Amino acid sequence: xxxxxxxxxxxxxxxxxxxxxxxxxxxxxxxxxxxxxxxxxxxxxxxxxxxxxxxxxxxxxxxxxxxxxxxxxxxxxxxxxxxxxxxxxxxxxxxxxxxxxxxxxxxxxxxxxxxxxxxxxxxxxxxxxxxxxxxxxxxxxxxxxxxxxxxxxxxxxxxxxxxxxxxxxxxxxxxxxxxxxxxxxxxxxxxxxxxxxxxxxxxxxxxxxxxxxxxxxxxxxxxxxxxxxxxxxxxxxxxxxxxxxxxxxxxxxxxxxxxxxxxxxxxxxxxxxxxxxxxxxxxxxxxxxxxxxxxxxxxxxxxxxxxxxxxxxxxxxxxxxxxxxxxxxxxxxxxxxxxxxxxxxxxxxxxxxxxxxxxxxxxxxxxxxxxxxx
Ligand code: SF4
Numbered sequence: 001x002x003x004x005x006x007x008x009x010x011x012x013x014x015x016x017x018x019x020x021x022x023x024x025x026x027x028x029x030x031x032x033x034x035x036x037x038x039x040x041x042x043x044x045x046x047x048x049x050x051x052x053x054x055x056x057x058x059x060x061x062x063x064x065x066x067x068x069x070x071x072x073x074x075x076x077x078x079x080x081x082x083x084x085x086x087x088x089x090x091x092x093x094x095x096x097x098x099x100x101x102x103x104x105x106x107x108x109x110x111x112x113x114x115x116x117x118x119x120x121x122x123x124x125x126x127x128x129x130x131x132x133x134x135x136x137x138x139x140x141x142x143x144x145x146x147x148x149x150x151x152x153x154x155x156x157x158x159x160x161x162x163x164x165x166x167x168x169x170x171x172x173x174x175x176x177x178x179x180x181x182x183x184x185x186x187x188x189x190x191x192x193x194x195x196x197x198x199x200x201x202x203x204x205x206x207x208x209x210x211x212x213x214x215x216x217x218x219x220x221x222x223x224x225x226x227x228x229x230x231x232x233x234x235x236x237x238x239x240x241x242x243x244x245x246x247x248x249x250x251x252x253x254x255x256x257x258x259x260x261x262x263x264x265x266x267x268x269x270x271x272x273x274x275x276x277x278x279x280x281x282x283x284x285x286x287x288x289x290x291x292x293x294x295x296x297x298x299x300x301x302x303x304x305x306x307x308x309x310x311x312x313x314x315x316x317x318x319x320x321x322x323x324x325x326x327x328x329x330x331x332x333x334x335x336x337x338x339x340x341x342x343x344x345x346x347x348x349x350x351x352x353x354x355x356x357x358x359x360x361x362x363x364x365x366x367x368x369x370x371x372x373x374x
Contacts, residue, residue, distance in 0.1 A: 001084070002047050003054040003250050004077065006036060007261030008062040009279055013095070016130040016200065017158075018193035021263035021277040022060040028279050032262075033069060035286035037076045039260050044080040046268065047258055051079075053084040054247035056092075058115075063093035074110055087255035088246040088259060089321065090154075091117050095133040098141035103148035113152040114145055115185075120158065120168075121175045128163045128195070128206075142179050154245060158215030160222065161189045162207040163343075169217045173224045176261035182243040185236050186221055188214045215362055222358055235313045235361055252310045268301075272296050305372045312368055316353035341367055 008315035010029060011022040015278060054079060057070070065073075070091070077083070089262035090113040091106070098116070119127055121353045123135045133141075145153060154178060159169050176184050190211055191198050222232065230238040234252060237245065250257065251267075258264040273295045278280050285292035298306070304326050311318045318338075322332040341347040346360035357365055 001053045001250070001255060002050040003056065003255065003257040004040075004047075004052055004081070005058060005257055005259045005264055006040075006249075007190050007264040007275075008057060008059040008065060009262050010059070010064050011061045012064070012096075012132045013130065014196065015332055016196040017189060017192065019195050020060065023279055026064065028283060029064075029334075031283050031317040032279055033073070034297070035283045036261050037073065037285045040073070040076045041080055043258060043260070046266075047081060047256070050082070051084050052087070054088045054090070054250060056090045056115075056247045057111075058092045061094050061097070062091050063102070065095035067109050068101070069094065070106070070111065088113055088152075090245075090247060092117065093141075094131075095137040095141040098145055098330075100144050100148065100250070103144055103150070107148055107150070107154075114150055116141060116145070116153060116321075117156040118157060118169045118176075120164065121172050122164075122168055122269050124163045125168070128161055129365070130290065133303065137178075142181065145178075146219075151182070152243075153181050154185060155181055156279075157184060157186045158189050159186060160209060160361075161208070166217060166220060170224060172335070173221065173228075177224075177228045183209065183237070183245055184230065184238040185239065187236055195310045218252055218362060223359070225258045231315070232361075233315045233329070235356075235364055238263075242357040252314050253316070254307065254310070270298055272298060301373045304330065308371050309368050312354070313355060313364060315355065317353045320354065322364070330373075337371055341370075 009022045009032070010026050011024055013024060014022075047319070057065075087110070089111050091111045092115045094117050096116070118133075118138045119129060119131055121135050121138045126134060126138070140157070142153065157172055159174065162171070189209060191201055197206060201208045225232060225238045230240060232238050233244060234248070237248065239245070251289050256268050257266060259273070259275065259328070262275055262279050262282040264275050266273040273293050276285070276292045282292050284290075304323075307322070308318060317332070320331050320335055338349070340346055341360065342349050342354070346357055346363065347354050348357055355365065360367055
């Protein structure tokens with residue numbers, strides 16, 4: 001089984017915290033979609049013999065595509081790839097795009113899941129982030145999607161912003177619970193280099209991230225999710241029973257995926273590949289059949305570190321038996337190091353599987369770094 005990720009690199013406006021690849025000019029949209037169609041066709045052999053079970057349109061803002069543009073791309077996929085019957089087809093969408101008219105058009109496409117960038121249900125937070133939508137859009141788009149027949153929804157929320165008090169963070173979560181959203185991803189705000197937010201922090205126009213404030217909101221998140229019946233199956237991802245995101249779960253369990261579009265990443269089990277993060281250069285390269293990507297063959301050490309980094313963030317944890325695949329004394333070394341965290345109450349060991357405790361999840365980055373092979 002494999003997945004396809006398609007990067008749509010356009011946004012209406014730049015969110016202050018965002019360092020993804022996108023352009024706010026839509027002038028090249030048509031020729032970029034042609035280039036994406038071509039990339040889908042020329043790379044089909046990379047998934048030869050594999051069945052595609054998920055397609056994820058991410059970005060950028062894929063909800064800037066019309067229903068007709070999505071259907072055309074879908075035609076290219078169906079003609080070139082072997083598809084599973086029960087597919088998960090996710091479109092990332094911004095709340096202000098999900099109008100009843102657009103939703104009624106999308107219901108005629110194969111899209112069966114939305115990932116909606118809500119981020120907050122409060123105007124002050126949204127203004128701080130420079131989101132294109134307001135609190136009213138955040139609320140009504142979910143109801144509109146559900147009314148149009150889309151029940152398989154996931155939303156993103158952001159915590160740790162200087163404008164988000166603990167009470168407001170709880171209220172944000174409660175709004176999501178009231179709306180019966182089956183899957184919720186929650187991310188701590190980070191200040192990424194070369195973003196507007198980094199500039200504002202540097203020049204004193206915005207407060208820097210308060211790590212204690214963020215850690216307290218992470219603890220609120222864990223307790224509120226548990227109280228409302230959501231399972232934390234990955235550090236940032238929560239769902240009602242069995243409503244796991246198939247596409248993202250496949251990333252975390254090492255399945256293969258093809259990344260199409262500028263800045264998209266691919267993984268085939270041994271090699272990582274990333275496309276150029278420049279729309280014009282991507283379009284020209286596809287037109288002229290020249291190279292538009294770089295690759296890295298993962299060493300055994302890279303593969304070990306990636307396994308630790310992804311598996312330890314999930315409820316499925318790190319299997320000590322699986323580590324025997326790396327030979328030598330890798331398993332013994334890992335178990336000796338992991339037991340230090342078990343004794344500190346930061347990890348648990350059940351049989352041969354190691355997972356993070358709630359306390360361990362708060363400091364997951366440093367635990368994971370300590371368990372990397374140098
Ligand atoms: S809509 Fe998403 S991709 Fe676009 S700028 Fe905002 S966070 Fe970044």
